[in-house]
Amino acid sequence: METMNSAEKKIARAIADIPLVPSPFAEIAASCGLTGAGILQTSRELLQKGIMRRFGAVLHHSKAGFTKNALVVWSVQPSQTEKAGKIFASFSFISHCYERKPAFQNKYNLFTMLHTKDDNIAVIIDFLAEAINNRNFLILESLEEYKKTSPEYFND
Amino acid sequence: MIMDEIDKKLLNILQKEFPLTEYPFAVVAEQCGIGEEEVLIRVGRLKKEGIIRRIGAVFDGAKLGRAGTLCAARVPEDKIGDFVRIINAEKGVTHNYRRRNEYNVWFTVNMATSDKLDEFLEHVKEKTGVTDILDMRAVKTYKIDASMEMVS
Numbered sequence: 085m086e087t088m089n090s091a092e093k094k095i096a097r098a099i100a101d102i103p104l105v106p107s108p109f110a111e112i113a114a115s116c117g118l119t120g121a122g123i124l125q126t127s128r129e130l131l132q133k134g135i136m137r138r139f140g141a142v143l144h145h146s147k148a149g150f151t152k153n154a155l156v157v158w159s160v161q162p163s164q165t166e167k168a169g170k171i172f173a174s175f176s177f178i179s180h181c182y183e184r185k186p187a188f189q190n191k192y193n194l195f196t197m198l199h200t201k202d203d204n205i206a207v208i209i210d211f212l213a214e215a216i217n218n219r220n221f222l223i224l225e226s227l228e229e230y231k232k233t234s235p236e237y238f239n240d
Numbered sequence: 241m242i243m244d245e246i247d248k249k250l251l252n253i254l255q256k257e258f259p260l261t262e263y264p265f266a267v268v269a270e271q272c273g274i275g276e277e278e279v280l281i282r283v284g285r286l287k288k289e290g291i292i293r294r295i296g297a298v299f300d301g302a303k304l305g306r307a308g309t310l311c312a313a314r315v316p317e318d319k320i321g322d323f324v325r326i327i328n329a330e331k332g333v334t335h336n337y338r339r340r341n342e343y344n345v346w347f348t349v350n351m352a353t354s355d356k357l358d359e360f361l362e363h364v365k366e367k368t369g370v371t372d373i374l375d376m377r378a379v380k381t382y383k384i385d386a387s388m389e390m391v392s
Contacts, residue, residue: 106263124261134303144291147291148390172383183380184310195310224341227340230327235308
């Protein structure tokens with residue numbers, strides 16, 4: 085586990101949602117008593133350490149046109165999860181892929197989140213099933229979005 | 241909102257190659273062949289329309305020792321409204337969807353520690369009377385990348 089010092093946490097909070105101005109880091113710096121260069125330096129370090137996964141735009145999928153999402157869960161033999169997980173991870177339309185415990189309904193242990201623009205979900209799932217040679221899956225289609233936000237890691 | 245080719249290109253660059261430099265939008269402008277001012281206007285519009293939720297850092301919760309889980313709850317139809325309201329009030333709940341299954345409410349929770357996560361789920365069960373809530377923790381992560389490629 086990585087730890088962050090209080091200066092890094094302060095910066096982390098400040099760069100969660102940068103202002104849309106020509107020099108956003110200098111503007112943030114002014115409001116928290118730092119320098120723009122200092123914020124950029126710390127940001128690059130956090131990226132390099134992998135504490136920050138990426139820096140950039142976070143989209144609202146459905147508003148960006150990816151109106152269909154489905155959670156598809158797969159029943160995969162323990163000896164095959166690693167291979168299947170890596171295959172799934174390589175597809176751009178899969179945003180998340182996890183092995184979870186306990187498995188859903190005591191068998192669906194590999195979880196994939198899919199995003200697409202239209203009604204081609206069935207085609208995509210068919211393609212995935214073929215890729216891992218396993219048709220033992222369950223589609224959990226989303227019917228309504230109740231909440232979608234980013235986690236706050238530095239405020240609790 | 242209708243997005244043109246420049247908007248799509250902007251979204252791809254802003255998601256995947258945001259330049260961590262003093263004047264990031266000027267760099268992006270050059271890549272798109274438009275002016276910095278136009279970039280700021282377009283990005284401002286994309287954000288106002290809610291297509292861009294935010295531009296900023298995405299942290300790795302697991303690396304920071306945070307506890308996260310995916311829960312699936314079996315909620316009676318007449319209790320869904322209350323259940324969703326109570327769940328959504330917790331800021332550690334980041335995603336919450338109704339799905340087509342007997343387990344009809346699926347949500348993700350992220351807390352500072354595993355104990356706090358357990359406490360929250362106990363609190364939810366007590367407060368809502370919904371006791372059938374599955375807590376399915378990730379034991380292996382193969383991918384987390386919520387960026388989406390915009391294609392024309």
